[in-house]
Amino acid sequence: MLLAATVTGWSQQPPNVVLIVVDDLTVRLPTHGYVDGRTPNLLRLAARGVNFRRAYAQYPYCGPSRASMITGLYPWRIGISATSWTSIPEDILPSHLMLPQYFGQHGYRTVRIGKIEHPYSGENSWHTSIAKSAKPDDHGPPIDNISYPNPRNTAATIVRTWDLPDEEFGDGQVARDAVRELGNLAATGSPFFVGIGLSAHTPWKLPRDLWLTFDPDDITLPVEPPESYESWWNLLYRHDPGLPLPDEANRRGALAGYDAAIHFMDRNLGTILDALDENELWDNTVVVFTSDHGIALGEHLYWWSKGIITNEVLQIPLIIAAPGYTQGQECWSTAQLVDIYKTLVDVCGLPEWNGRISLDGRSLKAGLVDPLALPEAPGFSVTVSQQWKQPSPRRPNARVVHYDGWKLVERGIHTTGEIKDRFMFNHNVDPEEYFVIGDPGKAEELLAHFPPESAVHLKSYIGFDRLTVQPDGSVILGTDAELPIDRDGDGMSDEIELSLAALGLDYLTPQPDLAYLLSPFVSDIEEVPVVLPAGPRLRIRVLESTDLRNWYPTTREAHNMGFGEIHLPPRLVPPDAAFFRAEVDVVVGGGE
Numbered sequence: 001m002l003l004a005a006t007v008t009g010w011s012q013q014p015p016n017v018v019l020i021v022v023d024d025l026t027v028r029l030p031t032h033g034y035v036d037g038r039t040p041n042l043l044r045l046a047a048r049g050v051n052f053r054r055a056y057a058q059y060p061y062c063g064p065s066r067a068s069m070i071t072g073l074y075p076w077r078i079g080i081s082a083t084s085w086t087s088i089p090e091d092i093l094p095s096h097l098m099l100p101q102y103f104g105q106h107g108y109r110t111v112r113i114g115k116i117e118h119p120y121s122g123e124n125s126w127h128t129s130i131a132k133s134a135k136p137d138d139h140g141p142p143i144d145n146i147s148y149p150n151p152r153n154t155a156a157t158i159v160r161t162w163d164l165p166d167e168e169f170g171d172g173q174v175a176r177d178a179v180r181e182l183g184n185l186a187a188t189g190s191p192f193f194v195g196i197g198l199s200a201h202t203p204w205k206l207p208r209d210l211w212l213t214f215d216p217d218d219i220t221l222p223v224e225p226p227e228s229y230e231s232w233w234n235l236l237y238r239h240d241p242g243l244p245l246p247d248e249a250n251r252r253g254a255l256a257g258y259d260a261a262i263h264f265m266d267r268n269l270g271t272i273l274d275a276l277d278e279n280e281l282w283d284n285t286v287v288v289f290t291s292d293h294g295i296a297l298g299e300h301l302y303w304w305s306k307g308i309i310t311n312e313v314l315q316i317p318l319i320i321a322a323p324g325y326t327q328g329q330e331c332w333s334t335a336q337l338v339d340i341y342k343t344l345v346d347v348c349g350l351p352e353w354n355g356r357i358s359l360d361g362r363s364l365k366a367g368l369v370d371p372l373a374l375p376e377a378p379g380f381s382v383t384v385s386q387q388w389k390q391p392s393p394r395r396p397n398a399r400v401v402h403y404d405g406w407k408l409v410e411r412g413i414h415t416t417g418e419i420k421d422r423f424m425f426n427h428n429v430d431p432e433e434y435f436v437i438g439d440p441g442k443a444e445e446l447l448a449h450f451p452p453e454s455a456v457h458l459k460s461y462i463g464f465d466r467l468t469v470q471p472d473g474s475v476i477l478g479t480d481a482e483l484p485i486d487r488d489g490d491g492m493s494d495e496i497e498l499s500l501a502a503l504g505l506d507y508l509t510p511q512p513d514l515a516y517l518l519s520p521f522v523s524d525i526e527e528v529p530v531v532l533p534a535g536p537r538l539r540i541r542v543l544e545s546t547d548l549r550n551w552y553p554t555t556r557e558a559h560n561m562g563f564g565e566i567h568l569p570p571r572l573v574p575p576d577a578a579f580f581r582a583e584v585d586v587v588v589g590g591g592e
Contacts, residue, residue: 014348015323016185016192016285017103019340020272021069021116022265023062023199024306026294027315029262036220038263041270042319045289047328048282049321050368052335054427056379056402057293060306060313062118065292065337070098070117070125072341072359075382076454089117096357098125099341103193106350111181114174114197118292130181132197134173136162136205143208148246148254158304159257161208166268169205171198175268179275186279198268200295202304204261214260216252222299228434229300251298258297283323286347288340291316299432307383309398309409311425311433314381322347322368331364331371334402336379339364378403378449401449407433408446422447 030037031046032053058068064075067089071078073096078089089098100110104127112126136142142160166172178196185192246254269289276282294313296302306313318335320343321327338361345353346363353359367374379402398411405428411420423436424443 013284014106014108014191014350016194016281017108017344017348018182018194018196018272018276018285018287019116019344020196020198020269020287020289021066022289022291022317023115023197023201024293024295025200025262025265025291025317026297026312027317028258028297029317031317031319036218037259039266041266041273042289042317045269045273045287045321046319049287049319049328050326050371051330052318052320052364052367053330053332054379054402054405055290055316055318055335055337056314056381057291057316057337058381060293060308060381060383062292066116066118068338068360069290069292069340070100071096072099072338072353072361073357074338074360074380074451074454077357077360093357097355099344100125100193100195102341102345102353103348103350107191109185109188109190109192110194111185111192112195112197113177113181114170114195115199116195116197126195128181130177132170132174134168134170136160136164136168139164139168142205144211146253146257148250148257158202158204158254159211159260160203160205161211162205163208166207166264166271169207169264171265171268174198175271178272182272182275182281183279186281196272198265200258200261200265204257204264206257206260206264210264210267211257211260214256214263216249216256219252219255219259221248221251221255222432224299224432225434229436245301246298246303254304255297258295286320286322286344288321288344289317289319290337290340292337309381309383309400311407311427311431314400314402320347320364320368325368326371329371331367331374332405333367333371333374333376334379334404335364335367336361376404378446380451380454382454399450399454401446403446403449406442406446408443410447410450 028034028037029042030039031042031051057065059065059075064078067073067078068075071089071093073093078093089096097105100108100112104110104125109128110126111128111130113130114132117125139162142162144159144161145157146159147157148159162168167176174196175198178194181194185194276285276287293306294315296305296308296310296312299312300310302308302310316337318337325347340361342353342359342361342363343365346365347368362377364374381400381402383398383400398409400410401408406424406426408422408424410422422443424439424446425433425435426437426439427433430437
């Protein structure tokens with residue numbers, strides 16, 4: 001496929017893409033001002049591109065955050081949350097083109113090496129998928145097996161070392177496979193899209209020679225003022241105030257382990273960059289380096305944790321190096337993980353997206369041309385607290401807007417939609433979020449940036465909660481939620497369309513002889529009616545799932561309340577994920 005020449009100068013074919021995503025990588029990096037870090041290869045990559053200093057994840061967990069990146073959609077439009085982190089975007093939106101699929105449709109050979117989606121799936125999105133399988137544990141127990149206190153003050157092994165070469169560790173294998181695949185793809189002369197997954201995830205498994213170069217006594221501990229803001233957002237990870245804090249030696253040792261893990265990641269990144277050098281790919285390859293989310297390392301009394309709203313967890317590195325564009329500069333306009341889809345389509349000169357489901361985010365191409373010229377735009381993050389693992393059916397939710405160095409958090413009660421509180425920070429003067437800022441006027445300005453449909457997140461993950469089968473077999477869908485957004489103007493809200501697509505149901509073609517499926521919904525609402533008129537003869541089963549893929553008959557009795565209305569009694573304690581659907585067999589022409 002030939003494209004017209006752009007400012008980048010390519011005219012023979014569109015550029016290749018190498019997308020590198022690191023698991024649990026915070027901005028504790030020299031590229032972001034951390035002077036004690038050792039990432040010479042990341043600095044080398046930053047010198048070739050633009051470093052977006054205010055980039056944010058859509059969600060502080062792997063599954064939903066990576067789903068936003070790969071779909072180009074915000075989490076509340078996908079329905080993947082912390083309660084359904086095992087759900088695969090391809091299963092949720094089978095008719096939506098994932099990022100590599102879109103490039104595959106435009107002549108690219110697509111290869112995934114390591115973790116891009118979460119969980120390890122998405123084989124249908126790539127021409128070739130190569131899983132990470134190297135395990136140093138296969139060679140015997142570690143030499144060093146170092147434990148530090150975890151959030152609940154019990155022993156947690158997070159540093160393990162072996163006297164083995166890099167290739168016997170997961171990232172080392174990924175780097176080796178990337179070198180081979182990049183060489184093979186470069187030899188074809190055809191455009192390619194390669195996704196590469198590296199890691200800084202606990203436990204940190206390291207070559208022992210590397211670990212021994214990190215002295216905990218050299219770690220500079222951040223010092224928080226006594227009056228610092230302390231978030232009680234996620235009790236699962238927060239330090240128990242009734243227990244003594246981990247001592248300084250423990251914290252230094254754990255932070256040294258994280259720095260060593262980042263250095264090991266960087267060493268393998270260097271192997272990949274060397275392959276780009278050796279195959280002379282820089283002149284026609286766009287390289288994106290990012291993370292799915294960060295991690296708290298003791299800040300605000302959270303230890304080795306994610307799933308929370310602090311900047312250490314929500315802020316991510318994002319470096320984009322594209323030939324012919326700006327090199328070695330920083331852009332301070334807000335960017336998001338969800339922006340990657342549109343940015344790569346735009347920079348590579350592919351046809352503008354025209355799918356049925358419109359993409360979210362924006363292209364960052366203007367920031368690659370001139371980092372100072374990218375207009376400011378809001379970024380959004382959402383999360384569901386893991387307090388649902390505690391003995392309580394209530395799950396507070398939060399949504400966050402990032403804008404021009406400001407951050408506003410709005411928290412609500414999951415079961416009622418009631419707004420519990422709002423608070424804000426000013427990263428321009430307080431990047432560590434030590435102090436909550438009281439500025440009602442600025443708060444109202446930031447609140448105005450929230451997309452209206454994101455408020456659904458504060459109520460519950462529910463596409464629609466009522467299905468009505470008419471006597472002629474047609475189906476009417478209804479919802480109690482306020483879902484006003486209808487971007488394609490067909491009279492059905494985006495959220496309902498996505499819920500239908502999630503189950504592979506073609507909502508435009510009623511088929512009364514087949515089973516109709518109620519969209520998945522979380523079971524923490526008081527009751528869920530399925531309204532069915534008395535006309536048709538109906539056979540109804542209620543199915544339950546924990547991952548939106550495998551469905552089983554529910555163990556809870558469904559009570560028929562008359563006129564085909566069925567109620568499910570609420571659970572007292574929700575499971576890890578509780579999704580239900582009704583399977584309705586319709587026989588047209590009346591009956592009992």
